[in-house]
Amino acid sequence: MFLNALRELWGSSGFAALTWQQVMMILMACFLIYLAIVKKFEPLLLMPIAFGMLLVNLPLTGLMSEPGYVTGPGGLLYYLYQGVKLGIYPSLIFLGIGAMTDFGPLIARPSSLFLGAGAQFGICVAFVLASALGFQPSDAASIAIIGGADGPTAIFIASRLAPELLPAIAIAAYSYMALIPLIQPPIMRLLTTKKERETGMEQLRSVSKLEKVCFPVIVTILCVLLLPSVAPLIGMLMLGNLFRESGVVERLSETAQNSLINIVTIFLGVTVGATANAETFLRPQTIMIVGLGLFAFIFSTIGGLLLGKVMYWATKGKINPLIGSAGVSAVPMATRVSHIEGQKANPANFLLMHAIGPNVAGVIGSAVAAGVLLSLFG
Amino acid sequence: MDLLESVSVSLFLLAVVFFVLLCLYLSIRLFSFLLKKIQQGKLSSDANMKI
Numbered sequence A: 001m002f003l004n005a006l007r008e009l010w011g012s013s014g015f016a017a018l019t020w021q022q023v024m025m026i027l028m029a030c031f032l033i034y035l036a037i038v039k040k041f042e043p044l045l046l047m048p049i050a051f052g053m054l055l056v057n058l059p060l061t062g063l064m065s066e067p068g069y070v071t072g073p074g075g076l077l078y079y080l081y082q083g084v085k086l087g088i089y090p091s092l093i094f095l096g097i098g099a100m101t102d103f104g105p106l107i108a109r110p111s112s113l114f115l116g117a118g119a120q121f122g123i124c125v126a127f128v129l130a131s132a133l134g135f136q137p138s139d140a141a142s143i144a145i146i147g148g149a150d151g152p153t154a155i156f157i158a159s160r161l162a163p164e165l166l167p168a169i170a171i172a173a174y175s176y177m178a179l180i181p182l183i184q185p186p187i188m189r190l191l192t193t194k195k196e197r198e199t200g201m202e203q204l205r206s207v208s209k210l211e212k213v214c215f216p217v218i219v220t221i222l223c224v225l226l227l228p229s230v231a232p233l234i235g236m237l238m239l240g241n242l243f244r245e246s247g248v249v250e251r252l253s254e255t256a257q258n259s260l261i262n263i264v265t266i267f268l269g270v271t272v273g274a275t276a277n278a279e280t281f282l283r284p285q286t287i288m289i290v291g292l293g294l295f296a297f298i299f300s301t302i303g304g305l306l307l308g309k310v311m312y313w314a315t316k317g318k319i320n321p322l323i324g325s326a327g328v329s330a331v332p333m334a335t336r337v338s339h340i341e342g343q344k345a346n347p348a349n350f351l352l353m354h355a356i357g358p359n360v361a362g363v364i365g366s367a368v369a370a371g372v373l374l375s376l377f378g
Numbered sequence B: 001m002d003l004l005e006s007v008s009v010s011l012f013l014l015a016v017v018f019f020v021l022l023c024l025y026l027s028i029r030l031f032s033f034l035l036k037k038i039q040q041g042k043l044s045s046d047a048n049m050k051i
Helices: A002-012 A020-037 A043-056 A076-085 A088-100 A104-108 A112-118 A121-132 A137-148 A151-161 A163-178 A180-191 A194-198 A209-226 A228-246 A250-274 A284-314 A321-327 A333-345 A352-377 B003-050
Strands: none
Touching: A020 A043, A043 A076, A043 A163, A043 A250, A076 A088, A076 A151, A076 A250, A088 A151, A088 A228, A088 A250, A104 A112, A104 A209, A104 A352, A112 A284, A112 A321, A112 A352, A112 B003, A121 A137, A121 A284, A121 B003, A137 A151, A137 A163, A137 A284, A137 A352, A137 B003, A151 A163, A151 A228, A151 A250, A151 A352, A163 A180, A163 A250, A163 A284, A180 A284, A180 A321, A180 A333, A194 A321, A194 A333, A209 A228, A209 A352, A209 B003, A228 A250, A228 A352, A284 A321, A284 A352, A321 A333, A321 A352, A333 A352, A352 B003
C-alpha cells in the first residue's frame, strides 16, 4: 500500500511527465539567468524572460493554458500574455521610453534622422535573406525587424505577424542589444578611416522649450497621417515625451518612466519567456532566426555608418561618421559605443550628445519600418 | 516569395522609412525657421516700441 501511494505520488508529480526537451529548456533558462545575473546581459529583461521560460517548461503547471471545460479557468501567464498578444505591453514600454528620452539633440540637428533611417538597412537585408531561406513573408518580416535593434518593436511585430516565432525573436533581439559593445566596434573600425574617426564636432545649438513641446505633437500628426499603422508605437512614444517636456504633468511623467515601465517590463519579460516551450523553441528555425538576427544587426550598423560617411563628405568633415552606428535604436548603448570609439581615436572627442540624435532617430525609424511591415503583411 | 519580390519589398520599405523621416526633417527645419522668424519679429517690434 505504501509503495502504491509512492507510485501514485510519483505518477502525479512533474518528474514523471518531464521530457528531455523540457530538461534542455530548463537548462537553457538557467543559463540565461546566469547571463543576466553574472554577465549583466540586459538583466532587466533577460531575467524575467529566462524565468518565464523556466516556469513554462516545468510540466503540469498549466500556467499558459487557455480557459476551457477541461483546463479550468486558465493559467496566470495565459492572461498576462494577452498584453503581448494584443500589442499592449510594447506600446506601454514606448510610453516609458518617450518619457525618458530627450529629443533635444535630434531637434538641434535634424539631419540625424537620415542616420536613423540608414540604420534600418539591416531589416531589408535580413528580410531578403529570410525569404531566400524559405520563411513565409510575415515570418521573414518578424525576423528582419531584429535589425531595428528595438526590443519592444520586435515583440510588437512578432506578436502580430508570427506569434510562434516570438520567443526566438525576442531572445535574439535582446541578446544582440546586450552584445552591441562587442558587435559594433570592429565594424566601425573597418568602415571608417582614422581621420574620419578623429573628427571633432561642433557643439549643438540650444533647443527652446517650445520646440521640445511641439516636437512630439508634430511627429505624431505627421507619422500617423503618413502611416496609420505606426500609431500604437509612435503615438505612445510621443505621448510619453509630451508628458516629459510639457512640465505640467510631473506625476504622469514620473510614473511612465519608472513604475509603469517597470511593471510592464516584468509582465512582458515573463510572458515572452513563457511562450518558449520545448515544442516551439527547440527547432532548427530558432538557430536560423538567431543567425539572421546577427546579420540584421551587422547590416544595420553598416547602413548607419555608410550614411554617416556620406554626411561626413557632404559637410566637408564636420560630422563624425561614427555617430551613424548609433542609428540602430538600442538606447543608450549604441550612443555610448559611438562615444567610446570616438574617444579612442581622439581623446578630445566628445560624441555622446551628437550620437543621441541618431540613436533616438533610430527608435522612430524602426517604429516606422514596423508600421510599413504591418501594413504589408498584417 | 521569390528573390526579386523580396528585394523589391525591402527597397520599398527603405524608401518609405526615408520618405517619412525626410518629411519629419523638413517639418522640423520649417518649424525652427518659423520660430526664429517670429522671435526676430518680436525682438524688432520691441526695439521699435522703445524708439
